Amino acid sequence: MATSSTTVPSAGPVAGSRSFLSRLWEGDEIARLITFVFAASVVLVSILLVVELWHDSVLARHRFGLSFFRTSIWNPIEGDFGALPFIYGTVVTAGVALLIAVPLGIGAAIFLAELAPARVSDTLEFFIDLLAAVPSVIYGVLGLFIVVPLMRQFIAPWLKSTLGFLPLFQGPAYGMGFLTAGIVLAIMVIPYIISVSREVLLSVPRDQREAALAVGSTRWESTWKVVVPFARSGIMGSIFLALARSLGETMAVAMVIGNDPKIHASLFAAGYSIAAVIANELAEATSELHTQSLIELGLVLFLLTFILNGLARILIVLTSQRGAGSARA
Amino acid sequence: MNARLRWRKFVSGFMLTLTGVCAAISVSALFLILGYLVVRGGTSINWAFFTRLPVPVGEVGGGMANAIVGSAKLLFLATLFGVPIGFLGAIYLAEFSGSKMAFVVRYAADLLNGVPSIVIGIFAYALAVLPFKHFSTLAGGFALGLMMIPITLRSTEEFLRSVPVSLREGAMALGASKWKTIATVIVPAAYRGILTAILLAFARVAGETAPLTFTALSNSFWSPGWTQPTASLPVTIYNYALSPYEDWHRQAWAGGLVLLGLILVINIVARGILARGISVSRS
Numbered sequence: 001m002a003t004s005s006t007t008v009p010s011a012g013p014v015a016g017s018r019s020f021l022s023r024l025w026e027g028d029e030i031a032r033l034i035t036f037v038f039a040a041s042v043v044l045v046s047i048l049l050v051v052e053l054w055h056d057s058v059l060a061r062h063r064f065g066l067s068f069f070r071t072s073i074w075n076p077i078e079g080d081f082g083a084l085p086f087i088y089g090t091v092v093t094a095g096v097a098l099l100i101a102v103p104l105g106i107g108a109a110i111f112l113a114e115l116a117p118a119r120v121s122d123t124l125e126f127f128i129d130l131l132a133a134v135p136s137v138i139y140g141v142l143g144l145f146i147v148v149p150l151m152r153q154f155i156a157p158w159l160k161s162t163l164g165f166l167p168l169f170q171g172p173a174y175g176m177g178f179l180t181a182g183i184v185l186a187i188m189v190i191p192y193i194i195s196v197s198r199e200v201l202l203s204v205p206r207d208q209r210e211a212a213l214a215v216g217s218t219r220w221e222s223t224w225k226v227v228v229p230f231a232r233s234g235i236m237g238s239i240f241l242a243l244a245r246s247l248g249e250t251m252a253v254a255m256v257i258g259n260d261p262k263i264h265a266s267l268f269a270a271g272y273s274i275a276a277v278i279a280n281e282l283a284e285a286t287s288e289l290h291t292q293s294l295i296e297l298g299l300v301l302f303l304l305t306f307i308l309n310g311l312a313r314i315l316i317v318l319t320s321q322r323g324a325g326s327a328r329a
Numbered sequence: 330m331n332a333r334l335r336w337r338k339f340v341s342g343f344m345l346t347l348t349g350v351c352a353a354i355s356v357s358a359l360f361l362i363l364g365y366l367v368v369r370g371g372t373s374i375n376w377a378f379f380t381r382l383p384v385p386v387g388e389v390g391g392g393m394a395n396a397i398v399g400s401a402k403l404l405f406l407a408t409l410f411g412v413p414i415g416f417l418g419a420i421y422l423a424e425f426s427g428s429k430m431a432f433v434v435r436y437a438a439d440l441l442n443g444v445p446s447i448v449i450g451i452f453a454y455a456l457a458v459l460p461f462k463h464f465s466t467l468a469g470g471f472a473l474g475l476m477m478i479p480i481t482l483r484s485t486e487e488f489l490r491s492v493p494v495s496l497r498e499g500a501m502a503l504g505a506s507k508w509k510t511i512a513t514v515i516v517p518a519a520y521r522g523i524l525t526a527i528l529l530a531f532a533r534v535a536g537e538t539a540p541l542t543f544t545a546l547s548n549s550f551w552s553p554g555w556t557q558p559t560a561s562l563p564v565t566i567y568n569y570a571l572s573p574y575e576d577w578h579r580q581a582w583a584g585g586l587v588l589l590g591l592i593l594v595i596n597i598v599a600r601g602i603l604a605r606g607i608s609v610s611r612s
Binding site for chain 1: 362437
């Protein structure tokens, strides 16, 4: 006799919310529990990640305190660790990358969203998605064997002869350095900027364009003065996303930045970045303090990208909601 | 037509052309990269590349057989670890969870997805290398698996949610329990999307280098079992490209071509599957 037959139907809860036991019997509760464990493990992993980064850098944090961020000496043998050259290198290369990638990326996104016929736009988007899938070590190899010689022979001499009065473009250029790393990073993040910006621009309601054209603006005026401002926060989001990417990018930068923990005003000079030093030294770190200093650098990187990604997401959601909201209105 | 209008039209045409140029430059980057890799890699690749071990410095020849097998082992471990968590977690999110728990899990997954791979590597290093005091294939697979979780989870959830409600209702109306509905109706209906999600996650970690440099490390020989350091294709390409030897540069190009070919093929296959529709038709 099945247990369920002892329950009088009318006395039981409404159909659909069966008793816990019968749900267990049919496997629903078991499936729920098993999948819950897996879903919860994702949360657990991300909490553990933060705890681990915090916990494993305790020695370095206590030893150096805030001076970790103000000191520019990195000497594993003496046990002196200062993060300034790495933070400088990371920020400068990411800055150069954005200066190149933002105009190019947004220009391309405008073309894809506003001008190109849907079929052309989708085809190009397909290639851009493929470009985003190219692994960073390949960009590194190309940077090392193409961009570095180009920089040494053509780009650096040209910049020196035209903009050489700026301290940014002075000093010897050996090919590897901040500018080279910035250029390689720019090539890497352009696909992200295009993809997200195109998506955001496409979500701008059609009425906005039509209204602008109806009052007599040219195609470009309607795009630049109406559509782009409408999508402004989403485009900002795509830039933050690209910034977070370029801050955390490791291998391509490690291959072309020159790996020298110094601060130079010149963009031609060799430098170092946070991610590159972790990749190069963590496996060979000899002292506990060295390991922990590297992990503290990882913590810094984590916090930076965490904040930027959060901001990017908020901005992108804001724009698409605005688009959806006024489309309905 | 007055001068002002002519000027505005000129600006319009000029700027719009400029955006076209931007798009052309960006897209041609892919073809330049591919073309250069094919030329340099194509002339460098040979049978020995796939079948031979690296030879000592100074000798010409040898291949990356150990790195190819090493990458396969790492990716096998990563899939074994990352896909079940991502897949089952997504089933929980799409089918069982309330909105609060779903928000927390999604937030955690997005956080993991946004973390630079080098930081994931540090995490794997702290959990799987430091306690055992040596580098291993397991630690590398763990790092890559961690990176597969958020990608699999988020896209699988989306595809599960896109299964039409009528299918669920139909199964329920026939008296199927919830898990039976999921296992025999919803997942099969969304399988193409799920497969795509897994393929894309796989392609994403296949080229990852940064977290492997201090978890799986590298190795000039075969790596027996799972607890030894192992060579992998991306790390070997990195080491060879930075070396001063011409023959190693040649092999780095060949390795780059093989790696990029693999990743692009997976991406194109995945998108091809997707283009045929992510689930059963809604008619």
